[in-house]
Amino acid sequence: MTVRELVHHLAWTPDFFFAAMDGRDMIVPPVPETITEASELLK
Secondary structure (H helix, E strand, C coil): CCHHHHHHHHHHHHHHHHHHHHCCCCCCCCCCCCHHHHHHHHC
């Protein structure tokens, strides 16, 4: 797993649980193309 893929995984994991609790579909962001995009995803 690359750093970008790891950041992506960490960013959408909370929504996995919240979506299940809310009974809605998950919102999965696209895998970031750069480290800068990855850091923005975590903000």
